[in-house]
Amino acid sequence: MYNKFVRTSNVLNFLAGFTALETRGAAESCYMLVSGRAGYGKTGTARWWANKPEVNGVYIQAAAGITPHWILAEIVRELGDVPDRRREYCFGQALRKVALARRPIVIDEAEFCLNDPEVLESVRGISDLTEVPVVLVGYDKIMSKLAPYEQLYSRISAIVSFNPLEVVDVRACCTELAEVTIHDDLVEEIHRQSAGRLRLIKEGIGNAERHAKRNKLAEVSLDDMRGQVIINNWSKTGKGRS
Template identity: 30%
Template sequence: MRKVFVETENFGRFHGALKAMERRGAAESCLMVVDGLPGLGKTTTVNRWAVQNSAIFLRAKREWTAGWFLDDLLSALNVSPPHSFKARFQRATEALAVRQSTFAVEKRTFALVLDEADHFSRSQRIMETIRDLSDSMDLVTILVGMGRIRHNLTAYPQISSRVGPGQRVEFQPASLADVTKLIAELSEVPVDADLASFVHQISGGFSREIKESIAIIERFGRRNGNGPDNPVTLRALRGQILGANRATGQPIIVPETV
């Protein structure tokens, strides 16, 4: 399978929210929320963007405290954490401000990305610490989670009000067009339209399941010499396992009647 990043409709939604962030009228509206069910490519998409744009990317831990969050942030900023919470917050603010000013000179947007935000979105102290950091310099902050963030943020109107119009992104299951594009760009053997449609159907549009099916199709295609003039067809895979049911774990077999 080719190791390439495929720009799906979810990527387009994320990119659109970034553009909305750039056009925001109020500087303090600098929070973005990215959520959706597990397996839809949120972390892959946002982490890739963070790497390409030199953003700070942190993955939250289940037992995160405000102090632990600052320790992880300072580590990512290559700053040794002092002992007191107040000193850690000050060091983090100073280091972030330096990074942000450097980006401003280059006319680039500096951002802090916090993945697995569900772990801390109900912690008032962590959320207030993030707000204080963000407010101190209008720092673009992206919260990535699995769907509970929006609900949990309603408990903090002073924070949720900083998520401006167009800055909430909900990742959706891949469409048939997405699945067709993923197969075309990832698979090293060609696949016909009926088989791509079947993969869309059995995968539920989840990235992991789509890629598992592509790997199976590739192995089959290599064994059988499929090439540009001879794509793998759905009929050719009759009776073959093409994946597993996400809910039950049971194998999904291509029916003999297709």
């Protein structure tokens, strides 16, 4: 399978959301919120976008137990410096670095930051002073979890929801990622079994491609996959076999 990034409808919505953020009216409203269930491609999109040369974003993946100093230290490290062990000095480091670099900050798994209100407050302190865009990426319930944090919630100027991919997206993934031709009937079956989850779509493409190569097929259809596992969906017994 080719190692390529496919611009699905969710990706296009992400890009449109950031364009809306850039053209915001209030300078302090510099936050974009990206939400969706697991497997829809949020993390892959956030990393791809942050790594684009014209973006050069500061990508941070939050985790359980994150603290205000932890996130400030990560910002400092990503901007090429050694963080101070003292939180107040680390904040100053991060502020200076962000103000100089002018690079957007992407915080993935942002729901972990909500366990301690001061984590995102530390980021807000930097964004308020620098007006650098901040992209928060989290699970589908993160919007309601953020609502009580009015100081931060009011600064969100763009909201993007990652939804199940449509057949047209699955077809694009098959065309761009598979090293064999996948017929439309198999595309539709991959879409059905994956329920539009990008992670499972890639699994289906990989299984179809491997089966085709084992049998020296340049093209693979749904009929070719009869009796083969297309997607291992452990939550629904029997769903993965054609």
